[in-house]
Amino acid sequence: MNVAELAAEKGITRLCHYTPLSNLLHLAAEDRGLLSLKQLAATASEHxxxxxxxxxxxxxxxxxSIEYPNAWYLRRRLFQATAIQRLFPDWVCLMLAPQxxxxxxxxxxxxxxxxxNGSMIRDVSPTALRRSTRRP
Structure with a gap:
């Protein structure tokens, strides 16, 4: 079984990504989609x-996060908000296709x-996905 088949079997319909609402405006205005920190650092655009x-x-x-938003992460980010995030405190959760x-x-x-420090991160495989989506 490959990763796509396993995702379908597990009923995975989306990936979830939190971002400040102000970033959503840039995502909508530009035709680049989500970018990693490394990619953002290489651009001149504000983020x-x-x-x-x-x-x-x-x-x-x-x-x-897979299937469900990571509420723990959002609570932590709201508690540790930057100055700009305190001025514009609204966040959105993007629901992305699982592909x-x-x-x-x-x-x-x-x-x-x-x-x-990221030591539990693994390249995706059916085994790694199975472990990552195991429910208690």
Whole structure:
């Protein structure tokens, strides 16, 4: 079974990504879609970097949760809001098609990717996806 088949079997219909509402305006106005921190650093466009520490160390990837929004992450971000985020406190949760799960270079983690400084992150495979989506 490949990753796409396993995702379908598990009923995975979306990936979720939080971003400040102000970033959504840039996403809608520009035709580039979501960009990683590494890609954003290479552009001249304004953006509100939301994860200031990026403890997982994967600046070349975009963090998403599988199927359900990561409410723990959002609460933490609201508590640690930057000055600009306190001025514009609204956030949105983007619901993305699950096809990114089976694209080359995709990685998954059994819990928040920042845990243990990203050491639990694995390249996506049926086994890694199965572990990452296991419910208690």
């Amino acid at each position: 509100d970097r939301q994860d200031l520490l990026r403890l997982d160390g994967h600046h070349d990837h975009i963090s998403c 990114s799960l089976w694209q080359p270079g995709t990685r998954v983690c059994v819990r928040n990717a920042a845990a243990a």
